[in-house]
Amino acid sequence: MDLDTVRTFVAAADTGQFQEAAAELAVTQQAVSKRIAVLERALGVRLFTRTARGARLTVDGQAFLPHARELLRVAERAVASVRTGRRALRVDVITSRGAASGLMRAFHRAHPAIDLDVVMLHDIGTALDAIRSGTIDASFRAVAMPGRPLPEDIESVRVLDEPLQLLTGPAHALAGARSVTVAQLAGHRIWMPGVVPGTEWTAYYDDLVARFGVTIEATGPNFGSDALLDTIAGSPELATFMGEHTLPRLPPAGAPDVRPAGHGLRRIPVTGPAPVYPHSLVWHRDNPHPALAALRAHLAATTAGHDAPGTWTPDWVIPR
Numbered sequence: 351m352d353l354d355t356v357r358t359f360v361a362a363a364d365t366g367q368f369q370e371a372a373a374e375l376a377v378t379q380q381a382v383s384k385r386i387a388v389l390e391r392a393l394g395v396r397l398f399t400r401t402a403r404g405a406r407l408t409v410d411g412q413a414f415l416p417h418a419r420e421l422l423r424v425a426e427r428a429v430a431s432v433r434t435g436r437r438a439l440r441v442d443v444i445t446s447r448g449a450a451s452g453l454m455r456a457f458h459r460a461h462p463a464i465d466l467d468v469v470m471l472h473d474i475g476t477a478l479d480a481i482r483s484g485t486i487d488a489s490f491r492a493v494a495m496p497g498r499p500l501p502e503d504i505e506s507v508r509v510l511d512e513p514l515q516l517l518t519g520p521a522h523a524l525a526g527a528r529s530v531t532v533a534q535l536a537g538h539r540i541w542m543p544g545v546v547p548g549t550e551w552t553a554y555y556d557d558l559v560a561r562f563g564v565t566i567e568a569t570g571p572n573f574g575s576d577a578l579l580d581t582i583a584g585s586p587e588l589a590t591f592m593g594e595h596t597l598p599r600l601p602p603a604g605a606p607d608v609r610p611a612g613h614g615l616r617r618i619p620v621t622g623p624a625p626v627y628p629h630s631l632v633w634h635r636d637n638p639h640p641a642l643a644a645l646r647a648h649l650a651a652t653t654a655g656h657d658a659p660g661t662w663t664p665d666w667v668i669p670r
Contacts, residue, residue: 353425355389356418358382359397363415367404438465439641442477442489445470447575449512449595449629450490457648464641474550478504481634487642488633495553496666505635506668508656509649511626512593513619516540517579520614521586531622532562532662540564541581541588543572551627555591557664558625583615592617593627623662630668 361371362382372379390397397411407415443450451468458466469486471477477489481504490509494500516535518525524538545552545568555566572578582590631649633642657663 351392351421352385352388353421355385355392356421358385359389359411360415360418360422362386362398362405363407363411363418365404366406437639438467439488439639439645440467440469440486441645442469442471442480442486444472444490447596448490449510449593449627452595453490453510453629453649453653456652457645460648460652461641461644464644473548474498478632481632481637484634484637487637487639488631488645490629491632492550492554492628493630493632493668494666495550500632500668503635504632506630506632507646507649508628508630508668509653510595510629511654511656511658511661511663512595512629513661514591514625514627515594516589516618516620517582517592518589518616518618519583519585520616522589522616523586524589524618525616527618529619529621532564532620532625533622535562535564535620538565539588540566541578541590542566542568543570543578544568546572553666554627554664557666558662561662562625579615591620621660623660626658626661626663628656628663628667 358371358375358377358381361374362368365371365374368382368386369379372382375382386398393410393414395410395414396408397414398405399408441454443454445451454466454468458464471480471486471489474489474491474493474495475498477486477491478501480486481489482501491506493506500506516524516530524530524534527534542555545555545566558564559566578590582588631646
């Protein structure tokens with residue numbers, strides 16, 4: 351159904367005059383008559399009867415009028431949902447407990463008037479497709495993994511280097527350490543069931559293993575972070591890596607955990623060098639959403655520098 355004919359019908363019904371409807375719509379009276387005729391043919395009914403005083407709705411016209419008004423309201427809401435500056439800024443944070451989610455919470459606190467729509471996309475390919483199609487406005491990723499450079503129409507900026515920490519239970523041999531070097535992790539079992547082929551974090555940990563000789567086990571199903579913490583807490587052999595800014599929040603490094611009774615988890619800084627996970631914001635270069643510019647400015651002003659002395663990232667990570 352042509353919305354112009356519906357809009358013309360509503361204008362004629364409200365004014366009671368085709369001439370006045372024409373003036374309101376900035377068209378000729380003949381155009382109004384033609385549009386009404388087209389709509390009547392599409393519906394198979396008469397909507398108006400002509401009188402000496404103008405145009406009067408028929409019974410069918412009266413029945414159709416509230417639905418016509420609703421059609422126009424729905425159309426306006428549909429346009430508003432995608433109109434730049436009026437729809438929510440859609441950002442992919444990968445997971446609700448990661449550092450990117452924390453960055454977006456801080457942005458929301460600083461800019462509460464900006465509408466946000468936060469989504470979680472697992473795969474970088476899916477995220478890039480969503481950015482290019484306009485489904486989302488931006489995503490937080492580690493770029494650019496080997497063999498998968500960013501498309502030419504995608505921009506990125508490094509926003510956060512997140513130090514890795516070792517997470518152990520109270521019975522682990524390293525539980526009492528205030529810090530550990532990467533070399534000290536050789537021979538220890540680092541269990542990370544969420545490391546799956548094809549993801550940027552798998553590319554990151556593959557390089558970590560190749561560079562420092564640590565052992566990462568990705569065996570078993572991934573039942574989520576809570577199940578991972580439960581297993582680590584009760585194991586004298588297994589440890590895992592967790593980003594410093596990754597939830598759930600744990601106590602300061604070296605202090606006992608006060609989460610569920612008996613967990614006693616330890617969070618231990620890794621040094622010599624300190625592996626950091628590089629988070630970048632990626633977006634389409636032609637995206638005009640004003641809130642995207644606000645997000646980029648916020649991240650530039652509130653996040654620290656990158657490639658600090660004594661840290662390590664893979665060679666493929668974009669440096670800026």
